[in-house]
Amino acid sequence: MIDSIITNMELRFTSLNQHFENFGFLYNLSKLKNMPEEQILKHCNDLHNVLHVGESSDFQPFELYEELNTMIPNLPNFIIDVKQLLSYITENSLKEIYPNIYIVIRILLTIPVSTASAERSFSKLKLIKNYLRNTMGQERLSALAVLSIESEMASRLNYDAIIKEFSKVKSRKFLFL
Incomplete structure (x- = not known):
C-alpha cells in the first residue's frame, strides 16, 4: 500500500x-x-x-x-x-x-493539472473488479465501469422498455408459412 x-x-x-x-x-x-x-x-x-x-x-x-x-x-x-x-x-x-x-x-x-477524473474512474474500477471478477472480460468490465461511473443516469433508465427491445432483437422464433 x-x-x-x-x-x-x-x-x-x-x-x-x-x-x-x-x-x-x-x-x-x-x-x-x-x-x-x-x-x-x-x-x-x-x-x-x-x-x-x-x-x-x-x-x-x-x-x-x-x-x-x-x-x-x-x-x-x-x-x-x-x-x-x-x-x-x-x-x-x-x-x-x-x-x-x-x-x-x-x-x-x-489544462487540468489534477488527475481527479482519472482517479475517480480507477476507484470505480477497484470497486467493480474485485477478486471474484478477475476472470471477467475487458468489454464487460468496461461496460460495468461506465454504468458505475454514470450511475445517476443509469438509475433513470426504463428497464422494462430495454428488456422488450432486447427480446425483439434477440428473438429466435421464426414464423414459417
Whole structure:
C-alpha cells in the first residue's frame, strides 16, 4: 500500500513539474517583468514546441514574445496572476491587440493539472473488479465501469422498455408459412 501511495505521489509531482516547466514563466508576472528577453523568447519557443501538433499551432512563439515584451512592462500593479491578466485583457477588449497572450493564458487555465477524473474512474474500477471478477472480460468490465461511473443516469433508465427491445432483437422464433 505504501509503495502504491509513493508511486501515485511521484506521478502527480512529475505531472505538475512538467506543467510548470511548460507554463511556469507565465505564473509569476512580476518575475516575468524582470526576466531577460532571451529567456522569454526561449520559454515562448519551448511552449510552442509542446503545444503544436504537426504544422498547426494556436499561437506564434515570436509574436507571443513580442506581445509579452509590449504588455508586461505596462501592466497595472494590481495584476499579479494570470487569472487577473485574462480578466484585464477581456474587460479592456485587448484580445485583438494581444491575441497570442490571450490564447496561451486560456490554454494555461483550461489544462487540468489534477488527475481527479482519472482517479475517480480507477476507484470505480477497484470497486467493480474485485477478486471474484478477475476472470471477467475487458468489454464487460468496461461496460460495468461506465454504468458505475454514470450511475445517476443509469438509475433513470426504463428497464422494462430495454428488456422488450432486447427480446425483439434477440428473438429466435421464426414464423414459417
